[in-house]
Amino acid sequence: MFENKERTDLAELGEFGLIDHLTTNFKIRHETSVKGIGDDAAVLNSPDRQVLISTDLLLEGVHFDLAYVPLMHLGYKAVQVNLSDIYAMNGIAAQITFSIGLSSKFPLEAVEEIYKGVELACNQFNIDLIGGDTSSSKQGLVISVTSIGYAAAGDVVYRNGANEGDLICVSGDLGGAYVGLQILEREKQIFLENPKIQPDLEGKDYIIERQLKPEGRRDIVDLLAQMKIVPTSMIDVSDGLASELMHICKQSEKGCTIYEEKIPIDPMTYETARELGIDPTVCALNGGEDYELLFTIKQADYDRLKHDVDISIIGHITDQASGCRMVSKSNVVHELKAQGWSAFKK
């Protein structure tokens, strides 16, 4: 179709470069549009509070592999991943639309499984399914989810509010979803070579669950509200800690220093990564799909947070000229690079 014309490969720009390039001409005209493209969710004004809107596209073969993702888990994860973007704005999600494109290989029973997962996520996180679109698909399974959430105007947290000296916090632990994916990929290869061998996932429950059944951290949003802490910036960890830290630093025009020894990694993640011959820290930095919340707080808020076992303080915000750095366990300073999941990697 474009053989004889100028061609610029999408992989050259990367996902964020592409979005920036395509949307520079678009103007914001409505007073209700408080924040458009460039954060976890868009922010719309309403007299009593702000409305948060986030949307995700999930495509078979890119975002999931039906060889090892059970359909119920897929429906559940599709919702959770999207809710996570609302939580990353310090909001509470209330509604979703769920759209699905189905190829003819799917019988009703398969679609029911997907919706069971959607229902489970809705029940668990108090979400109303309010709409969607249903279509046949000539190719693979296509899912699109849009979430609607709410927050008081002063409570919305953007990526661009981090200040020098702020503490960098992360919920839960990191790298598990990536290591879980490696185990699932390994077992898929073994199965493809010999379909009689059953997958060996024994003792790997936690990391498999991190991959197949992630949960948006609404509880952290509630906890922060209870502690009366409004983070200065926040993002969810979908592409890996390094990439998310760089988003916060770029948008806040700051730098950061984190400490390798402070990065929370679950023992099972650690051991399995070692078994597979990969560095657990690299899994946390670049693995992605953990859907934890990464946020910065003022130093004055430290006392209120320091005893919470589910939140780790991993470093602090510096000036922009210092860049994004990690001090390793052996005390060597590394520059952070975003090598997380890229939508257009070849």
Next chain:
Amino acid sequence: MFENKERTDLAELGEFGLIDHLTTNFKIRHETSVKGIGDDAAVLNSPDRQVLISTDLLLEGVHFDLAYVPLMHLGYKAVQVNLSDIYAMNGIAAQITFSIGLSSKFPLEAVEEIYKGVELACNQFNIDLIGGDTSSSKQGLVISVTSIGYAAAGDVVYRNGANEGDLICVSGDLGGAYVGLQILEREKQIFLENPKIQPDLEGKDYIIERQLKPEGRRDIVDLLAQMKIVPTSMIDVSDGLASELMHICKQSEKGCTIYEEKIPIDPMTYETARELGIDPTVCALNGGEDYELLFTIKQADYDRLKHDVDISIIGHITDQASGCRMVSKSNVVHELKAQGWSAFKK
């Protein structure tokens, strides 16, 4: 994957049957969720007005064929089709999210074309692009659009408000988009057989444009507001007049009688349908993709509307037992059947 299990074919249920089946278990929990699944858009409460949310999925090979849809038109149409759902609730759209899944065959220049179309639609209809998701796709081009619109609480028009005696109105003219598609399909076949023959679209501008560049009828929403008419029910004509009438009648628990001679059909649509050996009325009833507004008004509002040349009164609402009927030009009464576009037709 499901070879040994019970299989129910999706085509048996159809799109609306499938949605009903899958979503019966879902409860509405939030006071903000005024209306969930089952109309053109969802309705959310806000103190000063209501928020309308609509979402569409557009898949290559199902909703569009890149052999004859220019990419700019595709971007434009994807937005218009979705805005049309907001107008069908008697609301004004203000924001969209635009998500896209791109296979590696698309260079940047192709994606730019799509976004030019999105931009054109945004400029023309005063819309803010506030977000989206961008991904690679292993298969074809995938587009998902979500629109956000607003209306005063008393102005939102549902499908279920038609009353006996109400007049049935439709904007613009019908069947053109379908006949335009037939011409494009014919020229594609000729091209495939002999690529040296250039497509012959001479004199078919209007119907080609109806197919490739439809426009949501925001002007009708504005006009109704000016005339101080709030329709009793409304829907946009995406699947064909018959299917949309039946949605209104089913949800309003009413019947209807329309008159074939009153159905607005453009002369070019009429002549081209005849040339192609298809009945122009059938194109209007079952063709779809016209994106006109079909609505019902109280008889008392007739005087205010009767001189508007862009709105045709095609019949009236009856009791449910009478069913949905059309009186033909030769005065024969036919029962209407929805044979519009089906998402799961084989």
